[in-house]
Amino acid sequence: MDKITSRENPLIKRAVKLATSSKHRRAEECFFVEGARLCLDAVRSGTPIELLLYTRRGSDRYPEAVETLREAAAKSVEVDEKIMATLADTETPQGIACLCKMLDKIGGAGTIKKNGRYLALENIQDPANLGTTLRTAEALGIDGVLLSRGCCDRYSPKVLRGSMGAVFRLFIKEEEEFPAALRRMGQEGFCTYAAVPAADAVPVTAAQFGPKTVVAVGNEGNGLTETAVAACAARVTIPMLGRAESLNAATAAAILMWEMMRRG
């Protein structure tokens, strides 16, 4: 196929929609990935690559990446540098981007491990917080992350980038009914904890954070919903020693995951 030089090209119009609209990503079960490293992460995790877009400069700078991606992609097209610049939301695009099929729609999602340690996030709104938290979950070896429907889209370019590709490798499950999912895990023998900023909750240092544990962390401004708190067997808190009222949601999640994992 010839090099694409027009923004009106249907492939480019589709890529723009997938890069910017969560609604389109859901409807098409497809998402946009930018940058050599993230695109390679996608291939290595077995994510199907529908389309590779690359610029001349991109294939000059990352010849091996482009070659690997070209072999994996169903279709590959060279695009003009200017077009890539409008697609990418980074300041210095690398000249490589892909359209990928969603992992959880292709049967690769797996199941919750009997003795696993899980984080459950309710209505996390900030893509930077979600991305960082998924990166931390992977780095600390958490078995998986459950997301309420109200969380921001994990397939958005900001979350993908912030997660350093963890979105491709981590077990992530979107729960239609978040409190019900927590209750069900409790019935299956999981210790279910709701993280709350309350002095009368169990301090995290005293919590029973063994295998078969799930900790729920809530929205940046409002914390967990009452229903989600009620669905958990216990409430856990990170003791505040200073004057600040609370931790950032991603920081709280990081400390809770660290406490789940460091005890082995």
Next chain:
Amino acid sequence: MDKITSRENPLIKRAVKLATSSKHRRAEECFFVEGARLCLDAVRSGTPIELLLYTRRGSDRYPEAVETLREAAAKSVEVDEKIMATLADTETPQGIACLCKMLDKIGGAGTIKKNGRYLALENIQDPANLGTTLRTAEALGIDGVLLSRGCCDRYSPKVLRGSMGAVFRLFIKEEEEFPAALRRMGQEGFCTYAAVPAADAVPVTAAQFGPKTVVAVGNEGNGLTETAVAACAARVTIPMLGRAESLNAATAAAILMWEMMRRG
């Protein structure tokens, strides 16, 4: 003074410069603070308020805040809503902003406590990371944070907001010579740790994190400089259990501070 309706007004031009340029903030030893809560944090911490800017809507919505700020400010001026919108970098400005004098230039900076626990940050570039880390430091009760000259400006609107006002309350010291400052603390009897992603460093769970400890954390992409690592007595690491290569700098700092503080 009459209501300001022109962007060409010298006070507004000055406010714009202080809101957007770190260089101007340094030169004038003054910074721009936006929002009712942050402005009140400034007053409560004893930060001198040079100028209060408020809109009609701001004083209608936050009458008590505007009253408190008016009493504290050397000068108060009503501005047009449109002008406030150009000053504020938030999407929904509250109609209240201040120009404040820098704390560390007015003799309120204090000194390092003999038995304190400190975090030292080298060349942290992302305002969101710096803001969150200062918020975490305050929440966990860290005695203070040392910043290398290469860190982003803690008086930028993004850092102030991300810190939830911790910038006003936390002991923060900018070190002209970062490695020399670490070496000096070591000579004064502090345990000095350099955080590194290296398997042969001391795992954080085995580190001697008592009182009189300082932990240095480096830049998002490059970590600590070799000189800074060499200036510390020991290297500490957060064991990576998963496949990710590293944690976000703010997350690493949070886990290290948590480990410093939870052991009491």
